[in-house]
Amino acid sequence: MAEKAPIHKHADADGQFRRKASQFRNTISKDPGAEFPAEKDRYALYLNIGCPWAHRTNLVRSLKGLDDIIQLITCGFELTKEGWLFTGEHGSLEKDPLYGFTKLSELYYKADPQYEGRFTVPTLWDKKKETIVNNESSEIIRMLFTEFDDLLPEPLRESAHPFGGYYPEKLRPEIDAMNEWVYDTVNNGVYKCGFATTQGAYESHVTPLFDSLDRLEEHLHQPGHHPFLFGNAVTEADIRLYTTLVRFDVAYHNIFKCNLKMIRHDYPGLSRWLRTLYWNGAKVKNGQAFKDTVDFWVYKYGYLKAKGRQEQDDNLIIPKGPLPDIQPLEKADQSVIDFFMV
Ligand SMILES: N[C@@H](CCC(=O)N[C@@H](CS)C(=O)NCC(=O)O)C(=O)O
Secondary structure (H helix, E strand, O other): OOOOOOOOOOOOOOOEEEEOOOOOEOOOOOOOOOOOEOOOOOOEEOOOOOOHHHHHHHHHHOOOOOOEEEEEEOOOOOOOOEEEEOOOOOOOOOOOOOOOOOOOEEEEHHOOOOOOOOOOOEEEEEEOOEEEEEEHHHHHHHHHHHOHHHHOOOOHHHOOOOOOOOHHHHHHHHHHHHHHHHHHHHOOOOHHHOOOOHHHHHHHHHHHHHHHHHHHHHHHHHOOOOEEOOOOOOHHHHHHHHHHHHHHHHHHHHHOOOOOOOHHHHHHHHHHHHHHHHOOOOOOOOOOOOOOOHHHHHHHHHHHHHHHOOOOOOOOOOOOOOOOOOOOOOOHHHHHHHHHHH
């Protein structure tokens, strides 16, 4: 049996943080004859509100209006030696409502007693087959975009989205291309900086991260690329970038040492884009989810705690700033948005 890495050990021996591939990769389908057919009350999404990957799925569940269709089960956001726990604190349930588990790992072992991977969130659970369908956020959000549409009212279906969906056929090549470099250097890039344990490993990731933020800023200034990344409707690319950038100034900048620039001070386009989403400035359907799924205190505390664990430092002084956690959406910005929305 392969030696399992301790839960708290994030970086490999060479000081580099390498995220491991998710292991459950099945798909929920519209097709009633499928192995995992889309049905009301059949699936549960396990997550915690600290994790940016889980945040994608939480956000899409709300944007798509799936709150009554897919159960949400929240655990705590502090990673312990035993993995994620149900703590009853800060939005976590006291215990797992389906099986009474107190650790997320128990769910993984219920699905597969021989499981050897990490116990990650998000985890999409099938209550009928009592197994994990999928634990890879990028795949879960695609299922949520499309596969439950027959159970939703017309205005929430992909056909009602201004582009024909959050991941529309005609934009796929562009979205895929952006996902690739944004994932590597931004979404995961912040972790590669934050969890690096050597100067060299950190330095090899911090410059590519800011090169990509510069590139995104440029992108937003090009015609047809605002107020959102691909024009006047939110796509998957916005969702995937949002969960990283909403944590950036309050957590990654300071705690993960991603501090060559700040979104609010150095990136006017990205800052406006972020605030437009957070404050639902462009009136996205169910867009209040961009704000309601965010908890800045959890980000400040959670990432500090994660760093503290890595450095074996229990002395937790939570940084007060930057204040405010996110800046308001000024009137001037609103007129820019109105302009692009017509
Ligand atoms: N590829 C996965 C990554 C998920 C992931 O790494 N989640 C983190 C929380 S932010 C986790 O659960 N880590 C626990 C561990 O690695 O032990 C996805 O996007 O769904």
